[in-house]
Amino acid sequence: MEVTRKNFSSVLPEVEKAINEADFLSVDTEFSGLHASNSFHISPLDTPEERYHKLRKGSSDFLVFQVGLCTFCYDKENSTYEAKPFNFYVFPKPYSRAAPDCRFLCQSSSIDFLASQGFDFNKVFKEGIPYLTSMQESELRDFLEERHKQYTQFSSPAFVTPDSGAEAVTTKGPIEIPEEHKEFIEGICNNIQEFLDKEGEESLSLPSCNGFVRKLIYQTVRQRFQSRVHLGAKTNEKKQRLIVVTRIKSEDEMKKKELEKQSTELAELEDAVGFSKVIRLISQSGKLVVGHNMFMDLVHLLHRFCSKLPENYQEFKAMAKCVFPKILDTKLMANTTPCKELLPSSVLGDLLKHIYSPPFKKPEVVIPENFPRYDIDDSNLHEAAYDAYITGICFTGMSSFLGGLQKPPLSYVPPDAPIVKPFTNKLFLMRVADVPYLDLEGDDVLPSRDHVFHITFPKEWKASDLYQLFSPFGNINITWLDDISAYVSLYKRDQSSTVMSTLCKRDARYKILTYELFKNGFKDKESRKRSHAPESTEEEPKKKKPLNVDAPVFVSRSRSVTPPMPEENGNKAEEEKMAADSTSEQQPNEQKMFEVPAW
């Protein structure tokens, strides 16, 4: 069901009902870009914490254009799921002149990708549902309450400029009317006098004019017509600001009008909270929220509809768990044994096709009458609600497959089943070879990187120089950091111990460090910078959390030691596709780009 500013209020109760009835929910988002610049590009050697910081700094300035929510309710009698897909167009239209005026980034290739998928940008910008974070809402509420209090304190409305908002003004005493405006202001006063004399019309709209002239009008009219007229501000459909004059019979009527205005303002604020209400409903339900490759979706949902992303990684985990107590990433499920071995691809569209064929069993899912039907084909891919819908189907498909492997086999796997639990609150990490997931519930699993080395070298160096330098240790994988530095990973891990003694200080042109030393040096610098941060690497080294052997086997799909840098292409699904399995190495600068591949 398509939801825009036009039908949001009327659909919201239905959304609430669907959430409350559901067994689990699935979500997907479409956004205006992926990476603010290449320096925030994800690397195969990112730790979960580093990846979070890259997303926070490099992706959170993009905007969410569309949020898909699909509720799944299991019907035991018929052994079917009822799915209700909602497709929300969202846009942070500043609802008043006091409301935040958001600046957001777009990435051309992402916009072009959405355009090629038939995305309706006009619907986003013209009919997108507004939203506010909790912080923005409470600031605006405080602002309104303060202004309403002022009205009460100063009682005479002549002291309150109805125009004021973000542009609230203070001047010292009345402004002298400049010569060139006297005639115009006199004309306005005559019009108001006529309007009062005639007793016919309810209100009089004054001609649109600039802020200064409006101020002169407020000042003059209040002096001459005090307690006989009420002045209100209005913005017409052409975004011009007008003053509306209404007739007042008594000071009481004036106060009544002011109180009406105040309650309208509070109602407008309530409306402006908009889509954030849906996220609050999801949050309050405490239900399992399923997404596919959902780290970036989660980051955007939190950042736009809940609260600014925290700088501190642990605070991010706490915030995520607080807003969404239970999440599950189907891409992680698909990349974990035993599903992994049966799924040639975990890209969402491909995954769905695999789920529909043996050994998986096509899940029975029905969409109620009043929702538009989705054909299961590629034509709807990248519509957020469709992607949420098929993500939910993939979840049910994989979880019932896992249920079938139990002894005795389970005919229905509820979202809180013990076999689902190991996947809960873990996020898939795209293109990371050796870290299975980001764990929202505890410390991340951090593997040994003793076979990885950090090297800085002259700008002229190319891949071949690194290959040559490391030739005594067998094949290597290069992860470029910039023009003059890279991580080098050995395929033959047993060679790791000899690297430093062989290469260290053999040549002044390069400098080599073990991964651990480089990271610790870096962290030292970081913690020196932020002296208030108590964590220090001088304390005992972080204990590595042992892998639970009873838990599903979390092994990366990739067989290479360090999987590749992405091809730059600006869309999540394509990026997901590119990430799968590749071992290409992207060169960071043009000079290197022009090299002829050596194979």
Add this chain to the structure above:
Amino acid sequence: MEVTRKNFSSVLPEVEKAINEADFLSVDTEFSGLHASNSFHISPLDTPEERYHKLRKGSSDFLVFQVGLCTFCYDKENSTYEAKPFNFYVFPKPYSRAAPDCRFLCQSSSIDFLASQGFDFNKVFKEGIPYLTSMQESELRDFLEERHKQYTQFSSPAFVTPDSGAEAVTTKGPIEIPEEHKEFIEGICNNIQEFLDKEGEESLSLPSCNGFVRKLIYQTVRQRFQSRVHLGAKTNEKKQRLIVVTRIKSEDEMKKKELEKQSTELAELEDAVGFSKVIRLISQSGKLVVGHNMFMDLVHLLHRFCSKLPENYQEFKAMAKCVFPKILDTKLMANTTPCKELLPSSVLGDLLKHIYSPPFKKPEVVIPENFPRYDIDDSNLHEAAYDAYITGICFTGMSSFLGGLQKPPLSYVPPDAPIVKPFTNKLFLMRVADVPYLDLEGDDVLPSRDHVFHITFPKEWKASDLYQLFSPFGNINITWLDDISAYVSLYKRDQSSTVMSTLCKRDARYKILTYELFKNGFKDKESRKRSHAPESTEEEPKKKKPLNVDAPVFVSRSRSVTPPMPEENGNKAEEEKMAADSTSEQQPNEQKMFEVPAW
């Protein structure tokens, strides 16, 4: 005439003809936002140089969505102008994987404003004409030529990855095919063998797969089928990357195919230059380019279609003059005596109405048959071509009015007439009280600011504290810089000399400096930072250029000493409207916003 990616190539010759026949041109642009943040907000005390730096840093990340160009050709026989308005939708769609993937900013209020005017965002994003700066074009050309050279050098196409672009890759020797892909790759080889055996089809599209698998295919197919097939890359309408296999009869045919591909690539680059060609045509014509309040338009046109904006202000002036040898800002003309006294408003829509009534004479302008007619009403305002069209009309209206004042009166004022010349290459400065214009041809006119003081104070201070502090010197105007600093301008300039002696060091809580001292201290710091910058304030102070008394009288419309900060609203026209004449003072922080106006 609406011009998009679809009809651009066919319309371009007509655009060229219109430019070459024209007497003058007018332009307007619509963009995705105005100010990246409040810290780049324009101030009434900006010097032209400071304003440039604010626009460069704070506005150039926004995107141009639409460019309006209107050509005006005078028909002496009928004493009419023929106007040809072209409305170009532009968007930097990355034309290939090697092309730049632009990140751009949007401002919600600007997007909302365009939406309220019926702007078609889908047309921009889906049909926008691409463009490249000269630098981007030459980098891409070098890249292609380098790759084509590589082909020639290594002759065997097996060495060139057709896929390579920004993602060009280097690996050491062939990659071993991972176990899980062997079956798939074998299948592909069998399909190719069948395709070769059958001799029916011209080409064979392989199933879409990820980058790594594509690489394995290239590698294997070239080993097995060398010189019998040619592999090409294709992106289908779903943005999936495919390999297309074609049959090759000889090495010569292979080379021919490669050369065809190369010329296609060069043609694609030529297409990608797109809208920049129109700017180049305008530039080459050397004709007068008219705009209304065109500083920001100029900055965007240069930045997006010509070259990155220079950091150095003088270089910006040189660049602007080089690209557009003659420009004229109708807002400056309207704000200069004698037009100024006859025009109650210089906001574009208002200006047009005034130009249509006495003492101005409605200009006779016709639009040819094959161009859509524009009704002169507000319904088309903010469509770039309409705004360009009425800007041109305003120019002819004002210049023929000036011609009528000559002795003897001129019946026709050509764009190079002596009475037009004083306005050429000068840009109107919005909301600057005392600097009449930015002069692209020479040094800017910089007025005395002896009555202006810079003051830093505790965060708790409000306007009233400043009013009280300065009460011995009469009324003041405050220009807030941030929470703890502001410029204070005296209305009574003759009091200026006593301020420092009276206030300096009377109170440790604030610090006061003359405008000149503050600016010089600031400049000193700046030049110390950029030690390579030779300009220093320690040299003799810049000579103030005397006002030429024969020239038109450039006096700001505003009577206040320092005109106000803008209301925040995200659209140029409304901002222009707000700027006119207002004396309100925007408070920089919320605490101050909550104050009750004292009048």
